[in-house]
Amino acid sequence: MAKNSTKSKKTYKFKAELTQLLHLIVHSLYTHPEVFLRELISNASDALNKVRFLQITNQEITDPDADLKISINLDTKKQLFSIEDSGIGMTEEDLIKNIGTVANSGTLKFLEEIQKNGKVPEGDLIGQFGVGFYSVFMVTDEVVIETRHANPGSKGYRWTSNGQGSFTIEEIDRKKRGTSISFRLKDEHKDFSEDYRVKSTIKKYSNFVDFPIEIGKEKANTVDALWRRSKDELKEDELIEFYKFVANDFEAPLGHLHLSLEGAVNFKALLFVPPKAPMNLFYDLEDKGLHLYSNRIFIQDDAKDLLPEYLTFVRGVVDTEDLPLNISREVTQHSPVMAKIKTILTTRIINMLEDWSKNDIGKFEKFYKNFGMLFKTGVNSNFGNRDKIIKLLRFESTAKPKGELVSLDDYITRMKKKQREIYYLSGEDRDIVERNPNLEYFRKNDIEVLLMTDPVDVFVTPSINEYDKKPLKSIDKADITLDDEKKDKDSEEADSLNETMTNSLISVFKETLGDKVEDVTVSKRLVNSPVTLVVGKDGLDPQMERMMKIMNQEVIPRKKILEINPVHHLIKNLSRLNIGDSKDPLLRKSILQLYESAMLIDGNLTNPTEFVQRLNEIMEEATK
Ligand code: ADP
Numbered sequence: 001m002a003k004n005s006t007k008s009k010k011t012y013k014f015k016a017e018l019t020q021l022l023h024l025i026v027h028s029l030y031t032h033p034e035v036f037l038r039e040l041i042s043n044a045s046d047a048l049n050k051v052r053f054l055q056i057t058n059q060e061i062t063d064p065d066a067d068l069k070i071s072i073n074l075d076t077k078k079q080l081f082s083i084e085d086s087g088i089g090m091t092e093e094d095l096i097k098n099i100g101t102v103a104n105s106g107t108l109k110f111l112e113e114i115q116k117n118g119k120v121p122e123g124d125l126i127g128q129f130g131v132g133f134y135s136v137f138m139v140t141d142e143v144v145i146e147t148r149h150a151n152p153g154s155k156g157y158r159w160t161s162n163g164q165g166s167f168t169i170e171e172i173d174r175k176k177r178g179t180s181i182s183f184r185l186k187d188e189h190k191d192f193s194e195d196y197r198v199k200s201t202i203k204k205y206s207n208f209v210d211f212p213i214e215i216g217k218e219k220a221n222t223v224d225a226l227w228r229r230s231k232d233e234l235k236e237d238e239l240i241e242f243y244k245f246v247a248n249d250f251e252a253p254l255g256h257l258h259l260s261l262e263g264a265v266n267f268k269a270l271l272f273v274p275p276k277a278p279m280n281l282f283y284d285l286e287d288k289g290l291h292l293y294s295n296r297i298f299i300q301d302d303a304k305d306l307l308p309e310y311l312t313f314v315r316g317v318v319d320t321e322d323l324p325l326n327i328s329r330e331v332t333q334h335s336p337v338m339a340k341i342k343t344i345l346t347t348r349i350i351n352m353l354e355d356w357s358k359n360d361i362g363k364f365e366k367f368y369k370n371f372g373m374l375f376k377t378g379v380n381s382n383f384g385n386r387d388k389i390i391k392l393l394r395f396e397s398t399a400k401p402k403g404e405l406v407s408l409d410d411y412i413t414r415m416k417k418k419q420r421e422i423y424y425l426s427g428e429d430r431d432i433v434e435r436n437p438n439l440e441y442f443r444k445n446d447i448e449v450l451l452m453t454d455p456v457d458v459f460v461t462p463s464i465n466e467y468d469k470k471p472l473k474s475i476d477k478a479d480i481t482l483d484d485e486k487k488d489k490d491s492e493e494a495d496s497l498n499e500t501m502t503n504s505l506i507s508v509f510k511e512t513l514g515d516k517v518e519d520v521t522v523s524k525r526l527v528n529s530p531v532t533l534v535v536g537k538d539g540l541d542p543q544m545e546r547m548m549k550i551m552n553q554e555v556i557p558r559k560k561i562l563e564i565n566p567v568h569h570l571i572k573n574l575s576r577l578n579i580g581d582s583k584d585p586l587l588r589k590s591i592l593q594l595y596e597s598a599m600l601i602d603g604n605l606t607n608p609t610e611f612v613q614r615l616n617e618i619m620e621e622a623t624k
Pocket residue numbers: 039043044047085087088089090098099103104130131132133134179
């Protein structure tokens with residue numbers, strides 16, 4: 001490649017999604033222009049961490065004695081801004097690959113979301129997505145990057161772009177390792193060439209960056225390992241600032257946990273529960289983890305092996321002396337030190353939540369509404385904390401208005417004298433579950449039923465099996481033990497079909513429905529509805545069946561049991577028809593219609609056309 005820069009200058013086009021992102025950044029995210037500074041500092045800090053790793057592992061690098069720091073230079077008169085780091089730098093290939101595409105999956109998701117909704121989500125979400133280097137185009141029209149990679153033998157390069165679809169790269173003569181980024185600020189953002197503005201922004205977003213940030217000759221950040229201080233040396237506002245820094249959040253955390261342990265394993269940790277859940281709890285937390293330090297030296301910012309999956313919403317730092325500095329990602333994964341820390345953190349976090357659930361219910365409920373869906377999945381992990389987690393579960397209940405949650409312990413205090421089982425019913429949402437005819441008996445007898453409306457519940461609840469020696473039973477299933485005593489000499493009861501009539505009607509039901517159902521039986525749970533479908537003892541919970549269908553899993557459709565209500569007028573009418581002529585077409589039609597209505601309520605009716613045709617025929621006869 002020729003040394004002469006103009007000759008070797010090459011032009012490249014941005015990837016399509018990047019052009020889109022740029023447009024968005026400049027036109028929609030301008031409400032937080034100071035974000036550019038956080039992004040540039042965070043990139044510089046990453047680059048410095050990478051070079052420090054090379055140093056620790058004794059690899060050869062350019063400029064081995066250079067101070068690890070970030071320098072910002074401002075020229076207020078000319079509205080100039082530049083930021084330089086002595087980090088790893090970039091090769092020509094890095095410049096093309098890393099600065100020409102949107103690598104961050106979160107950012108892409110953010111873009112898709114905006115395209116789908118046609119608007120930018122609330123301001124405070126921007127922080128979670130890391131708009132990256134390109135946020136710089138909020139405050140300037142043209143950027144120059146000069147960089148040289150730390151590999152001995154690497155050359156210097158200049159990258160230039162006005163953010164309008166393309167960039168150029170040329171080789172330059174650069175002695176120093178690392179990267180400098182410079183630009184002239186747009187008029188409306190010229191305040192970023194002023195000391196006080198830059199300093200206060202750094203205080204706000206980047207105060208805890210691990211390397212000194214110098215403005216001119218002055219250090220602008222704290223560079224303080226906050227977690228190493230003792231509890232009483234930690235001030236509330238510092239904790240909040242630190243949380244905002246580690247979690248990239250704009251709001252204060254819901255709560256925190258400060259640990260300092262010495263013994264079999266030595267570590268300090270400062271952990272936080274965020275105030276809000278990300279847009280998609282399962283997807284957005286996937287590549288997040290705690291920040292891991294070894295004796296104050298940063299190792300990685302997404303240490304996933306320090307928390308079980310169901311606690312991945314927790315943000316913060318862990319600093320341990322028990323890991324070697326040059327430990328690689330692969331090694332941390334299998335390190336017994338990490339496993340020990342994980343066990344301790346898990347127990348401590350659960351203890352903290354337990355404490356909230358007793359002493360700060362408001363806080364606990366906020367936590368649960370945000371992260372409960374993920375936390376619950378902990379029931380299925382075998383870490384010895386299962387019982388504690390089950391105690392912390394909360395559910396909607398027929399005993400409480402919509403939106404209020406109860407625990408299994410609450411439920412038990414309200415159980416009826418002779419009640420031996422904990423009852424639940426699952427479904428898509430509260431309103432739908434409330435209409436389920438299987439609830440009628442429980443409502444009439446004032447027996448509480450837990451309403452499982454969270455899709456995760458269907459995976460969690462069956463595995464609880466029993467609580468406090470009381471089995472958890474879905475009232476959708478046929479094997480619940482319903483007490484008959486309540487029904488004693490009810491007037492309706494006296495009005496019920498007698499056994500012979502009932503049995504005769506049941507056999508017509510069976511004959512008509514054939515192998516559509518597993519069985520037809522008399523119901524104890526119905527009050528106002530003529531029939532209902534329940535699942536056999538070994539069948540899948542209907543909600544689970546629905547979930548599996550949604551997830552495209554093969555479900556072998558299980559036949560259900562149709563229960564009939566011998567007190568209901570419609571059933572009695574059918575019995576009368578049956579006594580007259582068991583082959584009466586209206587009787588047969590009505591039986592099919594009742595069965596399909598129950599299927600409809602279950603969300604399993606596959607042929608609505610036939611259903612409607614038959615309904616029309618029945619109405620025609622009724623109105624004759
Ligand atoms: P992100 O930081 O989320 O990956 P950015 O757009 O901010 O996205 O940066 C893209 C990539 O460019 C970085 O991942 C890094 O590889 C590279 N990069 C950016 N700034 C620097 C820097 N100061 N030094 C070295 N590499 C950098």
